[in-house]
Amino acid sequence: MIGLFDSGIGGLTVVRALLKAAPQADFVYLGDTARTPYGNKTQETVERYAIEDAQYVIKHGAQLVIVACNTASALALPKLQEAFPQIPFIGVVKPAAKEAVAITKRSVGVIGTRATVNSEIYDKVIHKYGPHLKVMQQACPLFVPLVEEGMLNDQLTKLIARRYLTPLRQANVESLILGCTHYPLLKPLIQRFMGKKVKVIDSANVVVKQAMEEYPQLFAAKDSPKQTIAFTDTSPLSDRIASKWLGRPVTAERAEL
Amino acid sequence: MIGLFDSGIGGLTVVRALLKAAPQADFVYLGDTARTPYGNKTQETVERYAIEDAQYVIKHGAQLVIVACNTASALALPKLQEAFPQIPFIGVVKPAAKEAVAITKRSVGVIGTRATVNSEIYDKVIHKYGPHLKVMQQACPLFVPLVEEGMLNDQLTKLIARRYLTPLRQANVESLILGCTHYPLLKPLIQRFMGKKVKVIDSANVVVKQAMEEYPQLFAAKDSPKQTIAFTDTSPLSDRIASKWLGRPVTAERAEL
Structure with missing residues (x-):
């Protein structure tokens, strides 16, 4: 079981x-x-x-x-x-971090709740397996209520995603860890904003x-x-x-x- | 005490x-x-x-x-x-409802969490004291996380407020009960959107x-x-x-x- x-x-x-x-x-x-x-x-x-x-x-x-x-x-x-x-x-942290290390050359983005981001756990675990990688974190506290409201493809969700994700896109991260189990439901929207080249890592899988x-x-x-x-x-x-x-x-x- | x-x-x-x-x-x-x-x-x-x-x-x-x-x-x-x-x-419900009855002629707006709105408590209490009044309710589930994020005057908060409050503005409510103790922090933004003529009732006071x-x-x-x-x-x-x-x-x- x-x-x-x-x-x-x-x-x-x-x-x-x-x-x-x-x-x-x-x-x-x-x-x-x-x-x-x-x-x-x-x-x-x-x-x-x-x-x-x-x-x-x-x-x-x-x-x-x-x-x-x-x-x-x-x-x-x-x-x-x-x-x-x-x-x-x-x-969910270690498997996602290891996957990121396996598929990334230079820089990984991580999005999560405030508590997850403040813990810096992804930073620590990614650096354990890939000390050369640059890790850029971003807290996205409004994503959970947006998902729970079912606003998965709403214009407002797109605007909020743009606010949170623009720094990561500008930094040209090659992969992005969805560091919150709510976020896979926003994966299509996030992938579209980040562009096809960015590998979005779903910690659930x-x-x-x-x-x-x-x-x-x-x-x-x-x-x-x-x-x-x-x-x-x-x-x-x-x-x-x-x-x-x-x-x-x-x-x-x-x-x- | x-x-x-x-x-x-x-x-x-x-x-x-x-x-x-x-x-x-x-x-x-x-x-x-x-x-x-x-x-x-x-x-x-x-x-x-x-x-x-x-x-x-x-x-x-x-x-x-x-x-x-x-x-x-x-x-x-x-x-x-x-x-x-x-x-x-x-x-907080009864005092706010009574205040609304005292200052409203035709129609009252009420905003709150999903649980508050689904309970229809404001509707019931307002009709007890003012059976002639029309009551229009709107759940605003994203307002609490926005307040807790401190986004009190953010462009995104304005857009979300527009989404929630437009039906109430179009219905020409004369007063609006802030039916959640987080909302007084959004009062300036809500008052601006609803217009000066709408009496915004802060249940805290x-x-x-x-x-x-x-x-x-x-x-x-x-x-x-x-x-x-x-x-x-x-x-x-x-x-x-x-x-x-x-x-x-x-x-x-x-x-x-």
């Missing part, structure tokens, strides 16, 4: 990548919609929430936990591993790829796979969004932490 | 109004920054959080609780009064006015007033914003609920 968690619905982009790569695998996803978002909260609070989230998916049988949230990956991974030493954790390489047995196809989606706050609206993102009907369970 | 609470920092606009009207009064304010925002969460979750918030300020001596949050006022007031029958609660009329003894000036600001998640950034909004240095206490 694979466990995944996120601050809310954003991590469903990782579930989407998982379902594409291994449609018959067992998994349990927890979205902490009752306390979302994490991106502008402090490290101490994000650590506490991440541990409670991990506990939930582990209690429900997870043998591996994918931290499908950049903010929690950036701020809470050491504490998570300390709290549950017997369980492997894979965050790369984290699933890395997890499958390291723990292939957990991704085995089951005849009747157990696939659970749970939220700490459930509503018809969150079910509707989840169903739309995953392209299948979703009725989330209510999780009590 | 006056208690006030909000989902986060927005309710500090009510503290600002309180400090203007009664600078030497005792008060305790709680901002639930660890779980902010409430505006897109369900009634059940908002009720649970509101009861925990009220408990905190009552434990710290509050004899009256001002619910300085439109979402909690719209969704949780009956449950709050039931949970603490000995304490009077004043929400009217709730303080009503509370002072009903419980004048609690607003008495003290020689050394106890004035506490507490957040469930504290950071240098939230202290900086609070200090800016209140025009005095603020170091918030960390509240454990």
